[in-house]
Amino acid sequence: METWKKFDANEVSHSVAHHLMAIHEAGREYGGWARVTDIARRLGITRGSVSINLRNIKARGLADVDGHRQVKLSAQGLKIVRAILGRRAAVKAFLRDAIRVPEEQAEVDSCKVEHLISPASAGKLFHFVKFLTSDDPAARQALRRFRKLEDKCAGAKSCPICKERCLLQELSLAK
Amino acid sequence: METWKKFDANEVSHSVAHHLMAIHEAGREYGGWARVTDIARRLGITRGSVSINLRNIKARGLADVDGHRQVKLSAQGLKIVRAILGRRAAVKAFLRDAIRVPEEQAEVDSCKVEHLISPASAGKLFHFVKFLTSDDPAARQALRRFRKLEDKCAGAKSCPICKERCLLQELSLAK
DNA sequence: CCTTTTTGTTTGACATGTCAAACACCCGAC
DNA sequence: GTCGGGTGTTTGACATGTCAAACAAAAAGG
Incomplete structure (x- = not known):
């Protein structure tokens, strides 16, 4: 009856999810430490927006900051990133390799969905696409x-x- | 590069989508005419919220109001509802019937995703699940x-x- | 060392969506 | 009639996420 309200009941919002992934990517070549500017550039938003959003992200224990104003994912943040990347890969592989949705569309759709689908569905899908393309x-x-x-x-x-x-x-x- | 920003680039938001579907359902037994109260009760939100949201929905031509303050979907609004219901059905059928995700989870997941997936993916999925369960x-x-x-x-x-x-x-x- | 640029934060504004509470209205019961 | 309840709207508040612009501080260049 109120199933539709669960849309926002996820571990992280779409925005937060991509902030975490941007930190992860940006920090890749610097031992995990990312700068606000790098995150902003990767996301295509202003430094100000990133600064504000990081307040929330830090408060929730998903990332830490060191003295030199650099940002690093917490263990929990990293876990979330890995889970989301896994789900995206499963969805994208299904769309592209199993039912042959064009690459670009598969990319967009899997990105929209990656943080929304349940682990249960993602897990089943993961196995299914692995089987189907074996x-x-x-x-x-x-x-x-x-x-x-x-x-x-x-x-x-x-x-x-x-x-x-x-x-x-x-x-x-x-x- | 900015694929993630397309998350909000849909014909309707999750909230608007469900407002439209609530109008559709609530009006079913009354020749398509729904009242604010009915919509609010169906969505589990206050009349005030519905009232505000209807401003937006009416302004976008997705619903009309008659003199007696009743709401009806426009042709465009109805088209959107039908498209979304179709996509939800395709996703849910796949999750439940093909890869055997538990019914409840399939319900929640398909609801989250119904307005986000592209017609291209939904169409492929629709055919695939039809084939697979044939x-x-x-x-x-x-x-x-x-x-x-x-x-x-x-x-x-x-x-x-x-x-x-x-x-x-x-x-x-x-x- | 001093200037310029880069960087991060803050501020005020806007958009969406939610709530509670106050209001206004209409309609039916009495 | 009038009173009360159901109905729709508005208001002020909050939460998230975005921007531009102003600002302070650090880094880079000279």
Whole structure:
């Protein structure tokens, strides 16, 4: 009934998630220490915004600052980053390698979703895509068959998957 | 580089999406006309919040109001609702029926994601889950095989899908 | 050493979305 | 009629996240 309210009930928001990942990346070549400027440039936002957001992030124990005003992920922050990167990889691999969504779209979609999907779903998905893209004969056969059938889908009429009229277009906003 | 900023670049926000869906549902038995109170009760928020949000929604042409202060979706609003419901159904069906995520979790996850995934991904997913849960022999065979292998995954050691150590647990935040 | 640039913070503003509380209105009961 | 409850709006407050602009301090250049 109020399922929709859980949208904001995640360990971190989209913004915080990407701040953490930016710290992680920016600090890569400097022993984990990142500067506000580097984080801001990576995220494409102003230093001021980063400064404000870091207050929140530090207060929540996801990152620490040393005397020279440099930022480092805490153990917890690093754990979150790794979990999110794993989930993104699972989603992206599924979209791109299993159902053949174009690379760019797979990138955008997995980025939107990476911090939202549950570990349960991510875990299942991870296994599934690993199986589906393996050399298991059943997996290869199913994938081949799916691609063949989908190629034959002629949109509105006579889709071999949808049987009758293909309902695909209703998912988009195309008129 | 700034892929992450596209998170907010959707036709509607999560909140607006659910306002539209609440109008749709609430109006079902009244010829499409919904009252603020009904919308608020359905969403579990105050009438005041709904009132404010409707300003935005009306201004964007997603809903109209008649003289008796009742709300109705516009053609565009209805189109958005249908698209989102379709995407949710595709995601949920995949999670629940294909990779066997528990019903409740599938519900929550699909709700979080429904307004974020692209029509391209939703369309592919829609076809894929339709194929995978059909009576096509290749699909049935692959699904059977996947379930069998996954049942044998003993967590950290000797997962038949991951081959070596199963990396599944890194997707969650379990310590 | 002094100037200039870079860096980080703060401030005031805006946008979205939420709440409680006060108001105004309409409608039905009496 | 009038009174009370349900309904819709507005107001002031808060939370998050963004910006530009002003500022202070550190680093770099000379």
